[in-house]
Amino acid sequence: MNNDRSRALYDRALSVLPGGVNSSVRATLPHPVFVDHGDGGHVIDADGNRYVDWVMGYGPLLYGHDVPEPVTAAIQSAAADGPMYGVPTEIEVEHAEFIARHVPSVEQVRFVNSGTEATVSAVRLARGHTGRDKIVVMQGGYHGAQESTLVEGEPGAQVPSTAGVPEEFAEHTLPVPFNDPDAAREVFDDHGDDIAAVLVEPILANSGIVMPVDGYHETLRELCDEHGSLLVFDEVITGFRVGGLGCAQGKLGVTPDLTTFGKIVGGGFPVGAIGGRADVMEGFTPAGDVFQAGTFSGHPVAMAAGKAYLEYAAEHDVYEHVNELGRRLREGITDICAEQAPTYTVVGTDSLFKTVFTREGPIGGDLETCCPAGCTQDPDCPRYDYCPKTGADVARAETDRWERVFRQEMTDQGILLTGNQFESQFVSYAHTEADVEETLEAYKHAL
The missing domain is CATH 3.90.1150.10 (Aspartate Aminotransferase, domain 1)
Structure with missing residues (x-):
């Protein structure tokens, strides 16, 4: 070759x-x-x-x-109308409505530009909603190139996993092993009043693909409910790929408070999204006081591609x-x-x-x-x-x-x-x- x-x-x-x-x-x-x-x-x-x-x-x-012809047509039509506007368009409303109809946890959606931006915004929203600083993540999990999750080690001995991240960021991130319910209970016993959220991939998909053991996510759900923390599923990879239109959460039967999306939800164009309970999502500005904004958020071509992508999947095998x-x-x-x-x-x-x-x-x-x-x-x-x-x-x-x-x-x-x-x-x-x-x-x- x-x-x-x-x-x-x-x-x-x-x-x-x-x-x-x-x-x-x-x-x-x-x-x-x-x-x-x-x-x-x-x-x-x-x-x-x-x-x-x-x-x-x-x-x-x-x-x-x-790409199927209806998807190609939707992309070409959106691009022909103009590259972007910086003001709302109908297609972003329709795309959000489709997601909310099919994903169990989603009542409202905020579109962003990447999976990383989605998880960054979800962490900020969870902290704003709860008034707490600490987040629990899985050792070996991946949530994009953001300071709050580029952390390794274990609670009490956590450090940044890359140069360029101040140690102060790691202080508020608590890495625990995936599939270890005892470790999850222990971190809540020690820090439960300070934990804003558990951020977890429903299936570890950046670590060789690790499925959850029976009852693991149910344990996380119970711990979050008991301590007033949010359960956040990172479905950037699994969203609209595992479990079909209901995503991995639908397949596993566990409903998080927030879900992050990327990849398929944009039909191959740069995109990210946060979806979840309306009372939590309305913490984002301008409805609430957690700032989030982006010039290219809800980009009309990405919205048209993502909506057509999902609609085609809904109508075919x-x-x-x-x-x-x-x-x-x-x-x-x-x-x-x-x-x-x-x-x-x-x-x-x-x-x-x-x-x-x-x-x-x-x-x-x-x-x-x-x-x-x-x-x-x-x-x-x-x-x-x-x-x-x-x-x-x-x-x-x-x-x-x-x-x-x-x-x-x-x-x-x-x-x-x-x-x-x-x-x-x-x-x-x-x-x-x-x-x-x-x-x-x-x-x-x-x-």
Whole structure:
């Protein structure tokens, strides 16, 4: 596979872009693939190489690179009317109405410009609503590039996870392990009167895809209710991908007070949103006293794209198709791992999939009773004690082997995966059974 032009573009990029990229996860080894254009479930790079694309823009591209005609028409019409106005438009009202009709927690919506901006605003709103400063986050969770959540460690020993974040920010952030109800109870016992919110991905989707154990989110809901804190679901990744139009909260049956969105909700354009209970949401200015504003918020082209994206999914078999292909992928990879890498854990749900290179697995036993299509945290599964339950469990896997050997081998075989062991991979409506079979054959060789 010839990569001369991608290498040359990366060499040029290193001179004018820090690290040669505009988002850190794109700096893959030995150099990034520079994409020229997309085609359905595939991308073609600058050298003319064709790949089955499971990155899908890191989640927004529910329809792949061939957008359905009604979506294209909506985007072109909005763009033709003018790029933006700085005043309200009808389309942002209609888009908010659609979201509020379908997502259990949402009564009102505030649109912003990215998932990061959505979580920043949700944290500020929770603090303003409760009059408290501290937030609980999950170790290994990710909520965008914001100071309040770029924190690691544990309560009492938390520190910024990156240079540039003052230690004073970390003071108010309490990281606890995902799927550990005792740790959640303990942090509320120690700090309950000061906790404004628990901010959690319903499924850890930036840590190899970790499903919640039975009852975990119900415990968080009860603790928040008991202590007057808000439960905030970060559905930037899972929103309108897991659980269909009801999102992950609908699938899991737990209703948060606030939800953050991004990716799919903008139809592939830059967008974010916060939705939730009206009495909380009305804390935003001008209704309340929590300041939030943005020049490009509710951008008419992004609103038209997002609304048409979701309406098309409501009227067609989009989720049936992507979820079925996701199941086939995970089942196929599970069978391959059982033969070639039995300690590895296949994870994912709906249209998400990943293989975590876990170092240990069950010895003996009837492995045919293991979760067949991705870990569901089933206590009766022989792998239950070995499958990842926290972000730390994923970090202890063979992450370097995944990134330095496996992913590069898959790329050489024409399969484009996300840049590291931690990021989710995504099925789109444009993918086919042939794409699944090609990917499984590449897995057999790469593992």
